[in-house]
Amino acid sequence: MTGGRGAQRRHGAQSRPPREDIMVHLERILGVTPDAVALLEPDEATAAALHLAECEARLDRAHRHYAEAQGVNRHADLDHLQDHLEDLMYFNWIEDAAKREAAARVMRLERLSTRYANHGKRLAGRYLREAQSRRDRALEHYLAYY
């Protein structure tokens, strides 16, 4: 129902945040707007700040995803399928009694929907913990140049 392996790293909560978000954090960390040349060949302190800024942006994204996942108690794709089935049943487009019974049973798959939503919650929690851990390590590294 969701993307394949690694889809979260490419498109979702774990994907690389936009450059603007990273730059906002970098400016706050350094206290000045870094020039493009300094970012092309950064010294150790700037490289550490850049890594920290990226980790901060990733943490924000993971936290946002985490907050969004808290309010989701059903799986949207399954709901969509159930809507289609409901239409088919409602307008008597399923003639065969056995197929209609099968559709009715699919409509009762509430546990599956809840299970997927819970899985999403667990994943969001894991992404947040990983992002926080990486960010804390990046901060400790940056503190050596602080």
Next chain:
Amino acid sequence: MPDDTEKLSRLPDPGRMLLADESAEAYDALLSEYIQDLHPVGALERRQVELILRCDLDIDRQLRMIAQHLNPLAEEVNRGAEAVRDWLRRSLMHPSALEKLDEEEGQILPAEPPLPPEGDGRLTPLIARRYAQQRELMAIHQREVAAAERRRRQAIELLFKIQDRRARGSVPDAEVVGAGD
């Protein structure tokens, strides 16, 4: 160390981290109180304070959700079963009754969510039953509370570490007295 500014860190838009029942104004008010209490200096320390606040919000949010899920008056919505029940009911109804039902359903407003009752010991068995029905969800929320508390402890520890480094940085270098004697 970058120059400090007096404004709140608020990085990035906190509204993106909040749910519908939480407000950005309350977040800002809490953040300013935390800043008054913890005296952060510089962007790194302010960010650390903001992360501590977020952990507190997470803990509060998870506990709120647990309370809502255990609310014995809340109805369990089974969307698919309701659709099937409605479909069966409609298939057995007379066309005129069906027409009347459609008119009535258009006028029905959605019910308000029930408020959790307070301090009634007789509701304990119902709460226990709801807990048993939603054990998986409860386990997730309780684990998230524990994780947020752990993150909070680590964030406070890191804040103190940064503040300690800053304090030590302001002490002038020691002079070795009598090294040449």
